[in-house]
Amino acid sequence: DAGVTQSPTHLIKTRGQHVTLRCSPISGHKSVSWYQQVLGQGPQFIFQYYEKEERGRGNFPDRFSARQFPNYSSELNVNALLLGDSALYLCASSFRPGENNEQFFGPGTRLTVL
Amino acid sequence: AQSVAQPEDQVNVAEGNPLTVKCTYSVSGNPYLFWYVQYPNRGLQFLLKYITGDNLVKGSYGFEAEFNKSQTSFHLKKPSALVSDSALYFCAVRDSYQLIWGAGTKLIIKP
Numbered sequence: 456d457a458g459v460t461q462s463p464t465h466l467i468k469t470r471g472q473h474v475t476l477r478c479s480p481i482s483g484h485k486s487v488s489w490y491q492q493v494l495g496q497g498p499q500f501i502f503q504y505y506e507k508e509e510r511g512r513g514n515f516p517d518r519f520s521a522r523q524f525p526n527y528s529s530e531l532n533v534n535a536l537l538l539g540d541s542a543l544y545l546c547a548s549s550f551r552p553g554e555n556n557e558q559f560f561g562p563g564t565r566l567t568v569l
Numbered sequence: 570a571q572s573v574a575q576p577e578d579q580v581n582v583a584e585g586n587p588l589t590v591k592c593t594y595s596v597s598g599n600p601y602l603f604w605y606v607q608y609p610n611r612g613l614q615f616l617l618k619y620i621t622g623d624n625l626v627k628g629s630y631g632f633e634a635e636f637n638k639s640q641t642s643f644h645l646k647k648p649s650a651l652v653s654d655s656a657l658y659f660c661a662v663r664d665s666y667q668l669i670w671g672a673g674t675k676l677i678i679k680p
Contacts, residue, residue, distance in 0.1 A: 459612070488667070497659055497670030498613070511666035545612055552666050557603060560612040 457482070459548050459561035467567045468536050476531040476564045480548030486510075487529040488558060489521055490545040498545055504529055505552050533566075541568045571596045571664040575671035582650045583679050590645040590674045592660030601663035602643045604634055607673075608656045616658075619643060630654070650678045
């Protein structure tokens with residue numbers, strides 16, 4: 456079975472531009488979470504979606520948005536990019552939200568903002 | 570608010586020796602604790618979790634972790650380190666719908 460997949464692998468943008476990152480969860484998983492990992496730090500939670508509805512949002516500005524599609528794949532959108540948005544963006548899937556459910560992570564998308 | 574701390578930025582161990590990567594937590598209620606490993610240019614890989622039950626949790630690749638409620642710790646351990654264990658290790662605690670992560674500990678295993 457395929458794991459969590461993310462696209463693109465790497466992305467270079469300039470300040471002010473917009474970016475869309477994509478994630479496909481493990482087959483059968485209905486929950487997708489997005490995290491931002493700045494170099495040298497642990498991941499920071501951005502969003503969680505379950506059954507196409509936002510279940511949680513981290514402390515990120517409104518420039519960050521996401522959605523989940525009927526096939527449970529997800530997109531993360533970031534508008535008006537800033538230099539500080541440069542990071543590894545990780546997508547994680549789980550069968551459903553909840554304390555017992557470990558999250559399985561994709562390889563990430565490395566975003567560089569120039 | 571839930572939080573975890575990894576007090577060591579880096580841990581150096583000789584191959585074949587036991588290793589310990591430390592994690593302490595602060596939670597209200599029962600803790601749900603996780604360890605993940607991250608290899609260079611790779612995503613995070615799940616190692617093990619503590620939900621309830623035995624304080625010694627066994628996970629992937631020969632790793633185990635000891636939950637200690639009185640010391641609010643969840644240290645990751647392995648009896649005999651391999652060079653291939655060299656990676657970045659993260660401790661995390663579940664807080665409702667999200668994971669709260671430590672800053673990570675770089676583990677270096679020297680041949």
